[in-house]
Amino acid sequence: MFRNKQSTEKNNKNEVKEIVSKENNFWQWFLWILQEARIVDTRYSVKGSYVWLDWGYKIFRNIYSLAQDAYEQSGHNQMQFPTLIKEEIFLKETDFIRNFENDVFWVDRAGTKALAKGERLALRPTSELIIYPMFNKWIRSWRDLPLKVFQNVSIFRCETNETRPLIRNRETIGFIEGHSAFATKEAALEFLKQVWKFYMKLFNDLGIPVKLIEVPEWERFAGSTKTIDGYVILPGSKSMELFTTAYLGTTFSEIFSIEYLDEQKTKQLAHLLCYGPSIDRIIASLIALYGDNRGLKLLPGIAPKDLIIIPIFNRKNRNAILSYAKNVQDHLSTIGFTVELDDDEITRPGNKFYRSERFGYPLRIEVGQREYKNKEMTITRRDTSQKLIFNLDSKNLKREIKKLLKQIKKTQQDIVFKDFVERQIDLTCYKTITKAFDHLLLETDRIYLINWCGSKVCAEKIESKTNFSLLGYDHESKTMQGLCIICQSKGHQSVLAKRY
């Protein structure tokens, strides 16, 4: 435990706060960041629902816009479907309802009138039952395929487990889900590969290393015949599912008669895919992967503003410094940077520095008497605390700052991606579970790679021995064969982890 530096400032005697470091108490640290960096306010009266605050919502919008581009570039059209689902639709799909039975919030009254069975309305836990009845109306001939749509919506799940802000919510606001329909299984599976590719590119751009895992049959979403999930490891915490992708085959097409006439005028069922990450969990990942004990650390481009100017002045030079700081801001904006000027005259510069660190601005610019006199600015990197001096009139200023931001992004991403590799412990050389785990102290923020045959019985044995979850086959190493550490029959490299 250490004392928050801010509390040593004279004016903040009332704000003395003890905070726990990321290494010692991940959750206390995570909640501290949510509050101090103004991501969400967790004090809302409905359990598992949060108020998105200004800084958090600005980050949300930047991620949303990157995701939106990725969906559009891969041929999806953005649409917006309603939130409520009529119960009679739910009753059509009994497997699906069983899957979500305990998770659904129901609207069972309209004003004072109780709604009859079948007429009751569910708040969407996910959108299959909203979108696919419409696919039925839109798809007529092979010419209507493929059909690819996406939307960004709130989803509601009545989590009975302990809720965790951004990770396990009752209302998740940033579910950015894609749904698509194809004429054949081959076309659907081919596109599924493209979805993995564009998701991996998106997460790479966001600086989040992801493990693709082939989910075993008994864990799959109802109606899905092939599911690949993307997992992230949160340092100091556990693994977390970041997105899911599923080939649904013709299950929902049979239920909702999503049929088309092929070129020979024969009726065929459409093959469906669904997939989606939530921006809520993306932000949780960014906090956990990049944040430190001074606060949030945002990558350039994801930060709402890459630079913040903090003027340092006294009564005598106030006007000159503030107007110089404004010049610096205007100049940097003109040459294409996102830059904020913290010209609040009440807060002391020291407190402004701490605030800029908590909010995770990649670069902080100080301008005081010396900088003003020499037409300079002192720039400090959030990631390394390195200080650099730049001249405002330099012809290379734009190039130099761009280079610096690029460096910051690369340095930080390299650290995170290297760490991700080191957190994967390869135990595939062990032939039996005893040899693999008997002398190993398992850590929750690691994943363990073992060989597994794919059977539920063996998975359960591995899980009861380790108290971790067998997530499934390691998708990228699926071709690597080995013998199952339980039954010694043919298996593949698989992933064992503690997960949310």
Ligand SMILES: [Zn+2]
């Ligand atoms: Zn086995």
